[in-house]
Amino acid sequence: MTLHPTSPHFKDNAHRAMADAQLQKALGNTRTGFIEKRALAMSKLPEFDALRDAARDIKNHTLAHLDLYLEAFEKKVVEAGGHVHFARTAEEANDIIVGLCKQYSAETVTKGKSMISEEIGLNAAIEAAGMKAVETDLGEYIIQLRHETPSHIIAPAIHLNKEQVEQDFRRVHTDLPKERDLSQPTQLLTEARGVLREKFLAADVGITGANFLIAETGTSIIVTNEGNGDLTQTLPETHIVVASIEKLVPTLEDASQLLRVLARSATGQDMSVYTTFSTGPRRAADVDGPQNYHVILLDNGRSSMLGGEFEEMLRCIRCGACMNHCPVYHAVGGHAYGWVYPGPMGAVLTPSLIGVEKGGNLPNASTFCGRCEEACPVRIPLPKLMRHWREREFERNLSPAVARYGLSAWAVFAKRPKLYRIATSVAMRVLGFAGRRKGRFASLPFAGGWTKFRDMPAPQGRTFQEQWRDRGGAR
Amino acid sequence: MPDSKTRPRVGLFATCLVDLFRPSVGFAAAKLLDDAGCSVVVPSQTCCGQPAFNSGDRRTTREIAEQVIAAFDDCDYVVAPSGSCAGMMAKHYPELFAGEPDMAARANAFAAKTHELVSFLTDVMGMQSVLAQFDGTVTYHDSCSGLRELGVKSQPRKLLETVRGLDLVEMNESDVCCGFGGTFAVKYGEISAAIAGKKTANVAASEAHVLLAGDLGCLMNMAGKLSREGKTIAVRHVAEVLAGMTDDPPIGVARDA
Numbered sequence: 001m002t003l004h005p006t007s008p009h010f011k012d013n014a015h016r017a018m019a020d021a022q023l024q025k026a027l028g029n030t031r032t033g034f035i036e037k038r039a040l041a042m043s044k045l046p047e048f049d050a051l052r053d054a055a056r057d058i059k060n061h062t063l064a065h066l067d068l069y070l071e072a073f074e075k076k077v078v079e080a081g082g083h084v085h086f087a088r089t090a091e092e093a094n095d096i097i098v099g100l101c102k103q104y105s106a107e108t109v110t111k112g113k114s115m116i117s118e119e120i121g122l123n124a125a126i127e128a129a130g131m132k133a134v135e136t137d138l139g140e141y142i143i144q145l146r147h148e149t150p151s152h153i154i155a156p157a158i159h160l161n162k163e164q165v166e167q168d169f170r171r172v173h174t175d176l177p178k179e180r181d182l183s184q185p186t187q188l189l190t191e192a193r194g195v196l197r198e199k200f201l202a203a204d205v206g207i208t209g210a211n212f213l214i215a216e217t218g219t220s221i222i223v224t225n226e227g228n229g230d231l232t233q234t235l236p237e238t239h240i241v242v243a244s245i246e247k248l249v250p251t252l253e254d255a256s257q258l259l260r261v262l263a264r265s266a267t268g269q270d271m272s273v274y275t276t277f278s279t280g281p282r283r284a285a286d287v288d289g290p291q292n293y294h295v296i297l298l299d300n301g302r303s304s305m306l307g308g309e310f311e312e313m314l315r316c317i318r319c320g321a322c323m324n325h326c327p328v329y330h331a332v333g334g335h336a337y338g339w340v341y342p343g344p345m346g347a348v349l350t351p352s353l354i355g356v357e358k359g360g361n362l363p364n365a366s367t368f369c370g371r372c373e374e375a376c377p378v379r380i381p382l383p384k385l386m387r388h389w390r391e392r393e394f395e396r397n398l399s400p401a402v403a404r405y406g407l408s409a410w411a412v413f414a415k416r417p418k419l420y421r422i423a424t425s426v427a428m429r430v431l432g433f434a435g436r437r438k439g440r441f442a443s444l445p446f447a448g449g450w451t452k453f454r455d456m457p458a459p460q461g462r463t464f465q466e467q468w469r470d471r472g473g474a475r
Numbered sequence: 476m477p478d479s480k481t482r483p484r485v486g487l488f489a490t491c492l493v494d495l496f497r498p499s500v501g502f503a504a505a506k507l508l509d510d511a512g513c514s515v516v517v518p519s520q521t522c523c524g525q526p527a528f529n530s531g532d533r534r535t536t537r538e539i540a541e542q543v544i545a546a547f548d549d550c551d552y553v554v555a556p557s558g559s560c561a562g563m564m565a566k567h568y569p570e571l572f573a574g575e576p577d578m579a580a581r582a583n584a585f586a587a588k589t590h591e592l593v594s595f596l597t598d599v600m601g602m603q604s605v606l607a608q609f610d611g612t613v614t615y616h617d618s619c620s621g622l623r624e625l626g627v628k629s630q631p632r633k634l635l636e637t638v639r640g641l642d643l644v645e646m647n648e649s650d651v652c653c654g655f656g657g658t659f660a661v662k663y664g665e666i667s668a669a670i671a672g673k674k675t676a677n678v679a680a681s682e683a684h685v686l687l688a689g690d691l692g693c694l695m696n697m698a699g700k701l702s703r704e705g706k707t708i709a710v711r712h713v714a715e716v717l718a719g720m721t722d723d724p725p726i727g728v729a730r731d732a
Contacts, residue, residue, distance in 0.1 A: 011663065018669050327652045331669040365663050367656025367670070368529060369619035390531030403530065403662060411527060411535045414491075415542065420521045428495050439729035440702055449661035453668030454699035457496065457727035464489045464498035465517065473505070474516040 003121055003149060005354050007338035010361035014332040026161050027333050034324035037268025038375070045264065055261045056379045058254045059315035062246075063306060069215040069248045070297065076218025080280025082293035090120035093298045097122060097207065097240055098129045100294055104238045106131055106204035112222060112229035113137035114209025115153050115318060116242050116298055119340045119353070122207070133207075134199045136228040138192055145172050151334030153341065154266050154320040159333050162188065196228065206232035206290070210243035211317070212258060213295070216251040219279040220295060223262065223272040230276050239278065239290040244298045246314040258317060261377035266319040301353045309388050313348050315378040322372035322382060328365055337362055344372035344382040351389050360398055363389035406446075425466050432461030485513040486550030488543070488564070488589075490557045491522040492691040493712075497726065500691060503718035504556040504592050510718075511600040518546040523560040528567060529657055540568050541578070544585045552599070553589040556714050557690045558621015559657075561591040566624050591621050592714060593689055597630040604637035607719030612642045614683035615713065616674070616697065617650045618690035631689060631713050638716060646681035648673075653688075655696040671700040679706055685725075687713045698727040 006013055017023055042048045062069055074084040087093035101109055109126055111117060111133055123144070126133040135144040139157035143150060145168045150156030157165070166182040169191055182188055208229055210220040220241045222229045233239040249255050263269040282289035305311055323329040323343025334342035339359065341349050347366060351359035363386035372382045393399045413420040435441055435458020443451045450456055469475070485508050489501040505515045524539035543564065547553045555561040565586045572578035596602040615635065621627035628650075635643050654660070654670025661667075674697060678686050686701070686708050688694050698710035709725035724730055 011665075014663075014666055018665065327654060327670045327673075328663075328666060330673070331666050365659070365666065367619070367652050367654060367659050367667070369652035369656070370623040371619070371652065374623055387529060387531065390529065391533060392531070394531030394533075399531065400662075403658070407527060407530050407532060407535075407658075410522075411532070411539075414522045414524065414527070415535070415538055417519045417521050417542070417546075421519070424495055435729075436731070437729055439724060440699065440727040442703075447661065449664035450699070453664050453703070454671060454696065455702045455727060457695050457698050457702075458729075459496040460498055460723065462498065464494040464501035465519070467498050468501070468505075468517045474514070475518055 003118070003340060005339040005350075005358050007350060007354070007359045007361055010336060010338055010365060013336035013338055014365075017332040017336045022161060022164065023159050023333055026159050027330055030155070030158055031330050034267065034320070038265060038321060038324070041264040041268040041270065048261070048264070051257065051261050052377050052379055055258050055317070055377055056315060058249060058257060059317075059378055062248055062250060063311060063314050066245065066248060066306065069250055070245060072215040073213055073218055073248060076215070077280065077293075077295055078218075080218050080293075081283075082218065082280045082295060085294065085296045087296055087298045088300070090298075090300055093120045093242060093296050093300070094122060094125035096296055097242065098125050100238070100240060101126065101131055101205050102129065104205055104292065106238070108132045108134065108199065108203045109205045109207060110134050110136050110199055110203040110232045110236065111140070112206070112208035112224065112232040113140050113156070114207070114242060115150070115340065116209050116244050117207065118150060119300065120242070120298065122242070134196070134203070136196050136199065136232050137224070138189065138226060138228075141192055141196065142168060149335070149340070151342065152320060152323060153318050153345075159335065200231040200235050203232070203236040205238045205240060206234075206236040207240045207242060208233050210241050210247050211262065212249050212255045213243055213247045214250075214252055214255050215248055217279055219252075219277050221255060221275065221277050223259070223275050225267070225273045227274055230274055233276070233278055233290065234288055237290060238292040238294070239281070241278070241293075241295045242298065243295065244300065245302055262317055262319055265321040265375065265377040305352055310348065310352050310385060312380050313345070313352065313385060315380055316345050316349070317378060319377055321375040321377065325371040325375045327367065327369060327371070344386070345380070348382055348385040348389070356389055356392055356398065360389065360393050363387075421463075421465060424463050428459045428463050429461060432459045435459070482512055482514040483551040484549065485515050485552045485554050486547040487515055487517050488520060488523070488547070488553055488555040488560065489517065490555055490560045490691065492695070493556060494520075496695065497691055497712065499720060499723045500556050500712040500714050503712070503714040503720045504554070506718045506720065507592065507596055507605070507714060508554060510605070511596050511602050513552075513600065516550065518550070520546055523555075523563045525560065525563045526658055528563065533571065537571050540571055540582070544568070544581055547585065551588065552595065553585070554592050554595045555589070556592040556712065557692075558591045558618050558625050558627050559690050559692060561589055562620035562624035565589040591625050591627050591689065593634060593717070594625060594627045594630045597633060602634065605634055605717045605719070607717055608639040609716045609719070609721060610640040611685050612644055612683045613685040613687050613716070614644050614646045614678060614681040615649065616646070616653060616678075616686060616688040616693060618688050618693045619652050621689055622650055627689065631687075634717050635687070635713070641716070644681050644683050646677045646683070648677050653693045653697050655693045657692065660696055667696070668700060671696055672704075675700050675704060675706060678708060683708070685709045685711060687711055687716060689713050694726055698725070702727050
């Protein structure tokens with residue numbers, strides 16, 4: 001069972017988020033960090049824009065031939081001694097993974113950070129089958145302790161402050177001395193490392209996602225900064241990779257190109273600290289590595305995006321730059337979006353995966369400022385795709401009735417210049433007269449969405465076109 | 476100054492917000508265009524269609540776009556004192572008619588002759604300076620569509636620097652959205668105002684007395700937020716200052732205040 005979406009209640013979620021002082025503090029701390037680091041990394045690489053074009057082209061090519069590359073990838077994984085499983089839905093993926101865990105008599109399952117596992121609700125499925133799932137990425141570990149979901153695709157606990165983490169560690173790590181000092185982030189990190197080290201050694205199965213899958217070699221790649229992914233996939237007897245089908249790229253060379261834009265766009269690093277390639281299980285001469293290697297390829301709605309107007313969204317390499325640059329995300333944080341993927345990429349992807357009936361709020365909650373598209377390393381036209389969702393909603397009468405009536409009333413005038421001229425001439429005189437004392441309105445009928453939160457400047461009075469005519473201006 | 480034969484015929488697309496709320500910006504734009512050597516006409520007009528376009532109503536958008544394209548048919552250029560409306564006409568009209576033999580060509584030709592006011596003055600008409608005086612410290616907000624769709628960033632600053640008495644200071648995050656977003660400001664008013672609050676904090680921190688921008692929607696949003704917060708920073712369209720036409724009170728301030 002995947003996460004129950006609260007996206008239909010986006011406005012309420014956002015309202016709560018904006019009233020949450022702890023959250024606002026955490027968001028304030030992060031509003032500029034990612035942006036400055038990315039800008040610096042870009043400035044040091046003159047070919048960055050050319051690399052973005054190349055990255056876009058690689059993904060476009062792969063998507064156009066995805067069937068071929070999926071087959072080629074499967075063949076190579078099998079040749080290397082691994083197994084490939086195709087899952088149409090979240091339920092199928094969970095069934096396959098839980099089945100494998102049972103087959104290998106797993107008790108403890110460690111996990112590297114994976115948004116796909118969030119999308120399919122994998123932890124819940126593993127726990128329901130009586131096994132223990134342990135997140136090993138620090139941010140994921142923290143939110144697992146709190147029974148929360150990630151609020152950012154690369155920084156899952158970015159909505160928290162260190163004081164909150166300290167409280168959680170004291171609540172859960174009860175076998176450690178009560179008087180220990182946890183006031184510094186490094187102390188929190190050290191404590192988590194100690195606790196997680198035991199889990200790594202105890203784990204029977206390690207599950208990771210994949211940043212890329214390489215068709216040429218049957219390789220899965222993970223990119224991390226903590227090294228937890230390596231311990232997750234190397235130490236246990238079995239390594240299971242769960243990844244969605246659009247993670248495919250044709251060759252090692254292609255993956256290298258994409259890696260050059262990924263970390264720079266995400267954290268501003270030239271490369272992440274660990275970029276790890278896994279090809280099949282341990283070979284005879286290898287000193288370590290898993291005995292068993294499985295890849296679950298998840299569709300979950302993606303194949304139906306191929307060839308359609310949302311196909312470009314499948315280029316996404318999950319760097320998070322769009323949300324890092326999004327004023328709406330900065331204001332409300334990731335949880336307000338109400339499902340797995342927040343920010344601009346989530347606003348496009350969510351309706352594709354859970355339906356526009358449930359996800360329709362998200363593509364509407366954008367000012368179309370265009371900063372996301374400007375930052376996207378694979379040049380996804382996010383505002384355009386959000387607008388396409390609005391078009392689908394409009395066609396199907398899904399947009400709110402008030403908005404529809406307002407729009408059609410406005411259209412009556414916008415389409416008829418003469419009528420517009422007469423109506424606005426009267427309306428602006430009235431409004432201008434009403435607002436003449438203060439120059440603004442603190443409340444206005446039909447504009448409560450505006451005036452509840454800020455004043456509405458009053459019009460000057462007579463319209464420009466009326467005055468232009470009166471002065472004998474050329475038309 | 477070129478004579479009337481060589482003066483390009485420029486259709487001023489005032490934008491509905493300027494037409495209705497702040498006609499003085501329209502007159503300032505007309506003066507600047509005239510100063511730059513243009514022959515200014517104001518064809519009958521309503522709106523560029525952006526509210527419909529961004530609400531997913533393609534049919535209404537197309538009808539409005541056809542009407543605008545026809546109204547400005549005999550103009551050499553179409554100029555709007557707004558990056559948002561100019562962006563709609565120059566970047567999105569062609570999308571609306573892509574692949575339609577007759578209309579695609581007309582929309583493309585229309586788009587090619589459409590410009591945002593300040594960048595038109597500098598980049599097309601070659602204006603280097605203005606003959607205006609404005610005493611005060613101003614800061615300039617880059618409205619999103621002008622900045623990202625049309626590349627308007629250095630042009631207004633360049634002209635502002637030639638205004639006598641004017642001191643331009645940069646605020647932090649001048650290129651970050653003010654939260655307006657057209658219908659977004661009403662549909663998601665609370666979020667819109669929260670974003671505006673970050674902008675007004677940056678404006679206040681710049682210690683400028685006057686906030687300028689090139690889009691009336693953004694200006695009304697920021698002015699409305701500033702006055703709700705009790706901040707007395709004057710808000711004006713950049714064209715008013717460049718044209719030296721600042722007799723009208725700032726946005727949201729009463730005439731007899």
